[in-house]
Amino acid sequence: MNTGKVTLVGAGPGDPELLTLKALKAIQSASLLLVDDLVSREVVDHAPKTARVVYVGKRGGCKSTPQAFIEKLMLMAAREGESVVRLKGGDPFIFGRGGEEVEHLRAAGIEVEVVNGITSGLAAVTSLGVPLTHRDHAQGVVFLTGHARSGADAPDWKALAAAARDAHLTLVIYMGVRSAGRIQRELLAGLPPQTPVAIVQRASMPDQRHAVTTLGHLAETIASEGLASPSVIVVGDVVRGVAAAAAARVRAA
Known part of the structure; x- marks a missing residue:
């Protein structure tokens, strides 16, 4: 099985110029992006034209994609050999549920990398x-x-x-x-x-x-x-x- 990789990328607060170089490289190499609600369109535009972009909105007080469903999507795509980027507003490890997602993926044997963003x-x-x-x-x-x-x-x-x-x-x-x-x-x-x-x-x-x-x-x-x-x-x-x-x-x- 050609197992892929998941990268949790902090997209920063919204201004695309606040992306880190490492975040930009990860986005540009993705075959699948799972994008949070607060990530700006200008950030998503850095993805390759061949990449699939799936919006999995997460915002407090609003209707959101269930966390279990997002984790299942990441797991399935990685097992199919995809280069998955979970694109989150701010930083994945500051109120971004990044810790939960890393634990879930590692427990399933999936390689995970985290790229910090400006919170x-x-x-x-x-x-x-x-x-x-x-x-x-x-x-x-x-x-x-x-x-x-x-x-x-x-x-x-x-x-x-x-x-x-x-x-x-x-x-x-x-x-x-x-x-x-x-x-x-x-x-x-x-x-x-x-x-x-x-x-x-x-x-x-x-x-x-x-x-x-x-x-x-x-x-x-x-x-x-x-x-x-x-x-x-x-x-x-x-x-x-x-x-x-x-x-x-x-x-x-």
Whole structure:
């Protein structure tokens, strides 16, 4: 049997220019691409014209292709000798179910490679001109999901708030827009209401939108600005630099 290979490729946050060279080479050598919903058309356009492209949408809160079906497709194609690329938004190993897919394929004896991509949490703050860590404001960063798997325990937001306060951490929350009210209430148990917050929708894309507010007005701001998924919520003192970064861009122009 001519067994193929599966490569999990991080397509980045959307901007095709943020693809890594290794990701580009993998896409260009694929015979089958299984593409997530948030991957931009410009990224998929790098695939060979002979490649089959199958969209297997995965987006929180929306109707999605069952994970078991995606894993079955990858397994079948690899066993038929295909060069399979599982193309994921952001990074496969940051809330991309990459770990589950690697375990499933390796257990079946399929060779798997993972190509990292720029995660949207990083691209979001970079687009606003501020860092995730800063020696004066943030000694570390925590990536979290606001959309826990059905039946799984949600993050302990109160404990995370205390840790962020005491250890000077930036919190980066993926898939948190729908749960913003609950997240806000629980974070306020350990963080002051004036804590700076940024919400960035469709980071790195031409239609990116964002709002800067405070933790005390998080849910209110999301509603008033009409921000929706896919968005990243960034909580911490590094957000204070957004106004200064914007002013510097204006002066440079």
